[in-house]
Structure formats: C-alpha cells, structure tokens
Amino acid sequence: MRVVIAEDNTLLREGVARLLGEAGFEVVATVEDASALLEEVAARRPDVAVVDIRLPPTRTDEGLRAAQEIRRAHPSTGVLVLSQYVRVSYTVELLGGGARGLGYLLKDRVSDLAEFAAAVRQVGRGGSAFDPIVVDQLVGRRAHEGDSLHTLTDRERAVLALMAEGRTNQAIAERLVIAERTVEKHCTSIFAKLGLPARADDHRRVLAVLRYLNA
Amino acid sequence: MSIVAGAGFVVAGLVAWRSRSGRLGFLLAAEGVLWTLYQVPLPVPPEVAAVTVGAWPALLAHLVMAFPGGRLGSRTSRAVVALGYACVVVMGLRHLAGPGACAVIRDVGTAVLVFVGVSVIVLQARRLRGSSVARRRLLTPVLVAAVVATALFVVWKPVAVAGGSAPVLALAVQVAFAAVGLAFLWSLVRRRMDRGGVAGLVVRLSGEPHPATLQTALAETLHDPTLRVGYWVPESEGYLDVGGRPVLPEPGQVVTEVDRDGPLAVLAHDPALLDNPELIQAACAAASLALENERLTAELRVRLRQLADSRAQVVRAAEAERRRLERDLHDGVQQRLLAIPLTLSLAEAALTSGPERVRPLIGEARETAFAALDEVRALAQGIHPPILTERGLVGAVQELAAVAPVPVAISSDVAGELPVEVETTAYYVVAEALANLAKHAAADRASVSISRAGGRLSVAVSDNGRGGADPERGSGLRGLAGRVETNGGSLRVRSLPGQGTRIEAMLPCA
Known part of the structure; x- marks a missing residue:
C-alpha cells in the first residue's frame, strides 16, 4: 500500500515514515506543506495521504483544506487527517464528502503502531477511521x-x-x-x-x- | 412708634401671604392689629380688652415659635404657647374674682408669664444654636430680635403689673417689638430676593460651565454650603458626584430629585430649603441644562473609571495567570518530562539485568509522555484557543456549537479580519455562555449570532431555558464582563426566570 505523508515537523514526519515503513507500507513521498502534498498526490496517486491539519505557511487549517481537495480531485486516494486537538466540527466538514476512504485521528494514536497501521490500511481500502475521542x-x-x-x-x-x-x-x-x-x-x-x-x-x-x- | 411697629407686622403678614405662607401671614397681621389696638383706649369693658388685644405678647410668643413654617413643631412649644394664652385670659379676668384672690392670681400669673417668657428665650436660643447654616441664616434676625424683646418684656411686665412706672423700659419694649416686626419683614423679603438670585445663577452658569462651579453656584444661590449635587448615571442606576462616588443624604440632609425626561440629578441639601420650595424649583430649572451637561460628563467619568478598574483587574488577572502557568509547567509537564528519560534509563539497564521488565517500563515512559502532552494541550487552550488560530472566530464558534449539548443555530455576518483581542474576547463570550447553558439553563435550543456593523462587533447567545442567571453572582459572567469592558465593550445579560437567557457583548472593532 502506497502512502504520502504531509507533516511540517521533521521529527514527526520521519518518525511516521519509519513506523509505516516497518509496518509494511511503501512511503512514496514525504512533504512539508499543502501545495507539495497536492503535487505529489497528483503525480503518484498513492492509496493513502496522511495529512497534518496545521501546515505551513499559515499553520492554520491548510492541511484540512488540502485533504478536502484531495477527496474531491482524487477520490481513489484515501485521506487520514492527523490533528493535535480533537475537532468535532472538522470531522463533520470532512464527512460532507462521505465517509469513504476517510480518517480523522489524534496525533497520539501514531505511537500505537498496530492501531495506527490498521487505521491507515482501513482508509487505504476505502474504509473509515475516526478517533474514539471524537x-x-x-x-x-x-x-x-x-x-x-x-x-x-x-x-x-x-x-x-x-x-x-x-x-x-x-x-x-x-x-x-x-x-x-x-x-x-x-x-x-x-x-x-x-x-x-x-x-x-x-x-x-x-x-x-x-x-x-x-x- | 407703636403705629410703625404694628404696621411693620401687618406688612410682613402681607408679604408672607403673597409668598404663599398664609398661616404665618395671618399670625403676623393679627399680631400687628392686636398691638396697634392695644395702644389706644377701646370702648369695651377692660376685661374684654385684656383678653383680646391684651393677648399680643402670647401671640408674639406663638409667632416666634411657629416661625418660619407657621406651625408649632414640638409638644413643648405647643405647651408653652398654650400656657401663654391661658395666662393672658386668667390675668385679664382676675378682677372678676374677689380682691384677695385677685392679688394671688396677679402674683402667680406674673410668675407664670415670666416663666413663659424665659421658656421662649431658652427654647429659641437652643433652636438657633442647633440649626444648620442654611436655617440659621433664615432664623437669626427674627429670633435674636424676639429673644431681646422677650427679655425686656419679662423685666418690664412684672413692674407694670405691680403698678410701677418704668418709662425707659416701656420705650425699650416698644422699640424691641418694632425690631421683631422688621426682622420678620426682612427675613421674608430676603426669601423673595433669593429667588431673584436664580437669575444670577443662570448668568453665572452660562459663563463658566465647570462641575465644581455648578455645585458651588447652587450652594451659594440656595445659601446651603452643605449642598451636594449627584448626577444620574444609568449604568450605576444611581446618582454619582463628579468624582464618581455615590451621593447619599448625610444625617440631617434631605434629597430633591431633578428630572428632565427621566432622572437627571439629585441635590442633597439642608431640609431648611424645603421652607422655600419655589426657590429650589427655580434654581433647578435654571440649572437643568448645566446639570444635563454635567450628568453626561459624570457618566463619561464613570466609564473611564470602569475602564481603568477593568484594566487593573486584567493586569492582575494576567499576572495571576502567568504565575499559574509557571506552576503548572513546573509541577506537571517538567516533572513528567524528567520522568521519561529516567524510565528509559531503567529500561536500558533492564535489557541486561531483567529483560522481562523492559516492556512495562517502556509502556510507562509512553504513558508519561502522553500525560505531558495532555497537560501541554490544556495549557495551550488556556493561553489562546488553538482553534481560533486555525479557523478564526466563526470556525471556532462552529466547533463550540458542535460539542454543545443542545442544537445551536449560528448566524454570522462578519466581513474582513477581526483584531485578535476582539476575536478572542468574542470567542470566550460564546464559550462561557454555552458552558453556562450546559450547566444551568436546562434549555433544548440555543442560537449564536455574530454580526459586525458600524465599527462594532455584536456577539449574542440566546437560549430557551429557565433563565434567572445573575451576572452579579456568577464569577464566570463577572469575569466575562471584565474582559469585555477591557476591550472597551459592554456586556448585557437578560435572564428573566422562565424566559431564557440572552447574553450580548458589543465590542468596538474599527
């Protein structure tokens, strides 16, 4: 299963890439911002994009908007959104485009390798994964x-x-x-x-x- | 001489009557007539003359005691006056009794007359001493003249009754009596002249509109140095002076409210001024424009003071908040972060000494890291709600609505960027209102409306719950009001029992 990761914090970006690599995923690209993410997704058509909500340059909700753009332009690519905070309203917005191939997780979940890998796989197969806290x-x-x-x-x-x-x-x-x-x-x-x-x-x-x- | 004295009383009576002091006017005129008739031989039996025109000293005592209102105030004064009249009657009719009894009545009656006179002197001297400045100004001429006249009378009368002759003393009594009449006249004329002083007040106020001058000008026009002016300030629902302190009547003061399409001002003043209500009315009418101006100034001052107060409160709160953050960081996050490498070192050591302990130790390190993460999140939320950074006000309010326990309808009309502090304040208004709603309101619907118009942002949260929220009691709402005021806005809470709650903040955002 092919994955693109968008995360501006280097440590976390490389950490997630390593974890997913160990869990058997093929990490085809890691990017730092939303525009690079959209380019890579368009070029490589991954099964899943793992996207942090806050991305440069404004670090507001660019990741979220990029996620929606991917879901609109590339329905075959699943999107797993990672967030530092639980946001019910974001979940609701994302669900506006249906629940197919959609995930919304708190960043904490990344550390539980088995659960995290299961969520990525679920989203990659067109399923859903929502954080228990949401x-x-x-x-x-x-x-x-x-x-x-x-x-x-x-x-x-x-x-x-x-x-x-x-x-x-x-x-x-x-x-x-x-x-x-x-x-x-x-x-x-x-x-x-x-x-x-x-x-x-x-x-x-x-x-x-x-x-x-x-x- | 005696005709002049009598005429003085009659004229004073007319003046009093013209000044709507009818009762006093009647007493004055009667005294003038009695006195004048007393001076001429009347074609009536001496007993009749004695109990009618001979009553002038008793009537004078009555008059002095009843000045300025025309009524006898205390029970003592009524008793003294009644004793005076009784004495006149008994003395006047004493010849109808036998010669022996007549002499006894004469001696006892004279003693009682002296007693009445002395009582009048003592009572009036006490009254004068216990009077306020404003009242003393009115009483002094009459009472001083009356006390002197009474004193002379008390000395002369026993001599006259005994059949002695004291022409100098008799003349002195006549002069003193005339002086009392003139004193009455003077007091009454001056009262009328005071009303004329209102014209001066108008001129003065049009020249120098300054709050201290207004109070001084009113105090001088009304001749009451203790007078204080309070201005109606709607926010405080009370009367405040130019320094923003509430104006309440001091002991011995009364208040007169001045209205002009609603409450305008209040005067705390000496009750003596109520003897001359037209004067107060005229002065208030003349000063009402200046009072209105001053009221607006006073209101402005109160606003500024509120602003300064809430600034100080916010500075204190910010300081306390920084201290709390430091403590939270020190006690919580720092300790947990320290524990993580410690636990990892233990795990490292356990690799060789006891490999079965490694897994639980790593788990423990991870849990500690999560706990630290939770604390940092909570701290971040307290410093600045992260969702505001991500989404701005409307997005943040949508998130608040999404986690609220009841459906929340949102309407927003906010074009352009909002200043950060306005956005944050508006966010906390909605957050606090929705939190209160969840805790107390028992509502099943709520609505939030945010709109920006005329350089102001209006944020209103309404529900259909049980109402009865009291901003004075809830510390949450009070803190919120402080936060809103610091931004130059105002918070209104309308929460009648059974009619839901509406919290609205108006925030300036140019």
Whole structure:
C-alpha cells in the first residue's frame, strides 16, 4: 500500500515514515506543506495521504483544506487527517464528502503502531477511521435523558462507538471478544432503535452513525 | 412708634401671604392689629380688652415659635404657647374674682408669664444654636430680635403689673417689638430676593460651565454650603458626584430629585430649603441644562473609571495567570518530562539485568509522555484557543456549537479580519455562555449570532431555558464582563426566570 505523508515537523514526519515503513507500507513521498502534498498526490496517486491539519505557511487549517481537495480531485486516494486537538466540527466538514476512504485521528494514536497501521490500511481500502475521542464527544453531547441513545444497552452503545470509529464487524468482534454473529445482531438492534436504515457497506454505515450522532 | 411697629407686622403678614405662607401671614397681621389696638383706649369693658388685644405678647410668643413654617413643631412649644394664652385670659379676668384672690392670681400669673417668657428665650436660643447654616441664616434676625424683646418684656411686665412706672423700659419694649416686626419683614423679603438670585445663577452658569462651579453656584444661590449635587448615571442606576462616588443624604440632609425626561440629578441639601420650595424649583430649572451637561460628563467619568478598574483587574488577572502557568509547567509537564528519560534509563539497564521488565517500563515512559502532552494541550487552550488560530472566530464558534449539548443555530455576518483581542474576547463570550447553558439553563435550543456593523462587533447567545442567571453572582459572567469592558465593550445579560437567557457583548472593532 502506497502512502504520502504531509507533516511540517521533521521529527514527526520521519518518525511516521519509519513506523509505516516497518509496518509494511511503501512511503512514496514525504512533504512539508499543502501545495507539495497536492503535487505529489497528483503525480503518484498513492492509496493513502496522511495529512497534518496545521501546515505551513499559515499553520492554520491548510492541511484540512488540502485533504478536502484531495477527496474531491482524487477520490481513489484515501485521506487520514492527523490533528493535535480533537475537532468535532472538522470531522463533520470532512464527512460532507462521505465517509469513504476517510480518517480523522489524534496525533497520539501514531505511537500505537498496530492501531495506527490498521487505521491507515482501513482508509487505504476505502474504509473509515475516526478517533474514539471524537466519537466520545459526539456520544457525550447526547448524554441527556430522553435521547434515543438511552434506549441502547451498554453493550449496544459500545458497539455503536466502535462502528462510529469505522471498525468492521470482525474488528468489533475481536475488540469486544464476542462472536461476529453477535455483533451483527447488536447492529440490527441498534439501527432499529435509532430508526436508521441498515447499511451493507461499512463506510456508509459509519456515515449514517456519525450523522445520527451529530444531528 | 407703636403705629410703625404694628404696621411693620401687618406688612410682613402681607408679604408672607403673597409668598404663599398664609398661616404665618395671618399670625403676623393679627399680631400687628392686636398691638396697634392695644395702644389706644377701646370702648369695651377692660376685661374684654385684656383678653383680646391684651393677648399680643402670647401671640408674639406663638409667632416666634411657629416661625418660619407657621406651625408649632414640638409638644413643648405647643405647651408653652398654650400656657401663654391661658395666662393672658386668667390675668385679664382676675378682677372678676374677689380682691384677695385677685392679688394671688396677679402674683402667680406674673410668675407664670415670666416663666413663659424665659421658656421662649431658652427654647429659641437652643433652636438657633442647633440649626444648620442654611436655617440659621433664615432664623437669626427674627429670633435674636424676639429673644431681646422677650427679655425686656419679662423685666418690664412684672413692674407694670405691680403698678410701677418704668418709662425707659416701656420705650425699650416698644422699640424691641418694632425690631421683631422688621426682622420678620426682612427675613421674608430676603426669601423673595433669593429667588431673584436664580437669575444670577443662570448668568453665572452660562459663563463658566465647570462641575465644581455648578455645585458651588447652587450652594451659594440656595445659601446651603452643605449642598451636594449627584448626577444620574444609568449604568450605576444611581446618582454619582463628579468624582464618581455615590451621593447619599448625610444625617440631617434631605434629597430633591431633578428630572428632565427621566432622572437627571439629585441635590442633597439642608431640609431648611424645603421652607422655600419655589426657590429650589427655580434654581433647578435654571440649572437643568448645566446639570444635563454635567450628568453626561459624570457618566463619561464613570466609564473611564470602569475602564481603568477593568484594566487593573486584567493586569492582575494576567499576572495571576502567568504565575499559574509557571506552576503548572513546573509541577506537571517538567516533572513528567524528567520522568521519561529516567524510565528509559531503567529500561536500558533492564535489557541486561531483567529483560522481562523492559516492556512495562517502556509502556510507562509512553504513558508519561502522553500525560505531558495532555497537560501541554490544556495549557495551550488556556493561553489562546488553538482553534481560533486555525479557523478564526466563526470556525471556532462552529466547533463550540458542535460539542454543545443542545442544537445551536449560528448566524454570522462578519466581513474582513477581526483584531485578535476582539476575536478572542468574542470567542470566550460564546464559550462561557454555552458552558453556562450546559450547566444551568436546562434549555433544548440555543442560537449564536455574530454580526459586525458600524465599527462594532455584536456577539449574542440566546437560549430557551429557565433563565434567572445573575451576572452579579456568577464569577464566570463577572469575569466575562471584565474582559469585555477591557476591550472597551459592554456586556448585557437578560435572564428573566422562565424566559431564557440572552447574553450580548458589543465590542468596538474599527
């Protein structure tokens, strides 16, 4: 799987490149700013672009805008956005273009090599990967009594959170140490309780769940 | 001589009556008439004359005690006056009793008369001594003349009653009596002249409009050196002097409010001025334009002082904040960062001594690094919200709305760049308002509107919750008001119980 990395901090850029190299990815380019990123993506058509939100020259949200540009111009390239801070509104903006091939993670996740590599792979395959903290915040703001989230059981809520992170049924089953059949049953129940139409493919499911949470 | 004295009282009575002091005018005129008639032989039985025209000394005592209002104030004064009248009646009718009883009545009555006279002297001397400057100015001529006249009367009367002759003393009583009448006349005429002084006030105020002069000019026109002027300042909902201090009546003072399409100013002054209400009204009317000007100046001063106060508050807060940051960095981040190489050294040593301990040690180092990272993030958020750097005000407010517990509708109309401090202040207004909403409001909808017009940025946060937020009690809202004022803006909180809360900040941004 071919990866481009955009990160202005040298240490972090080289660190991420080394980690992904060790995990079996082919890092085809590392760049420092948004315009170089767009050039490399156009030239090399990687499977995934790993993009820091703050990039030179203004270090505001250039990475985010570049990410959206890539999703518009090169739909076959997945985009994994890395951020120093959790931003629900950024997630929502990115989701405007669908959840296919999209990831949004806190930079902390990079240090957990296995999880990070799994997220990059997921995004590269057209799936989704959202930071648990983003999902926590979305679920947390619906914490008041009377919300339909309260009709879910604890187990169902855990499944919902993992779905929102973009995990497949198989990954959810592994994480919760339950059978995949059981996960499927939970999913059906959750969708029925929340009044969401059941979705076959994972990224549409993520989108439905995140949109529901953000409503 | 006696005709002149009587006429003096009658004229004083007319003046008093013209000045709407009818009761005093009646007493003065009656005294003038009684006195004049007392001087001529009347075609009536002596007893009738004695209890009618002979009542002039009692009426004089009544008059002096009732000056200037026309009413007897204290119970003591009423008792003394009543005793005076009773004495006149009993003395006048004493011849109707037997000769023996007559002599007794005469002696006792004379003693009582002397007692009444002395009481009048003592009471008036005490009254004069306990009076304020403004009141003394009014009372002095009348009371001094009255005390002298009473003293002479008290000496002359027993001699006269005893049938003795003291022509010098009798003349002195007549002269003193005439002086009392003239003193009344003088006091009343001067009161009218004071109103004429208002014209001088108008001239003076049009010449030199200065706050201290206005108070001095009013004090002089109203002849009350204790007078103080307070100007209505809507922000404080109270009357403040030119130094910005609240004006409250001091003990023994009363207040007169001056209105001109709403509250304008207040005068704290001597209650004696209320004896002459037309004078105060005329002076206030004459000074109202100058008062309006001064009120605006006073309001401006209050604003400046608020600004200085909030500046000082912000400087203090910034200092405290720096100290807190230093402590947080020292206690938190530094200690954790130190622990990381230490743990890694332990892991390095464990490579040879006990390889099974290496993994948990590395895990520990990583956790410590994350903890340090969390702390640095929290510190950064406290110094300057990073999202403002990334997205500007509207983007930052969208993020606040995205994590708010209720749906937040945002409308924004902000063209062009905003000054950093305005942006930061506006952000904290929304952040604090939404945080309060989450904690207290029990709302299910909120809206944020941001608009820029006429060199001002308006930031308003409304909800449909239970209301009742009190900016005086919540330290969050108070701190917010301080922050807004430091930027030259104003914060308004409208939060009636059951009607939701609306917090609006107006910030200047040219």
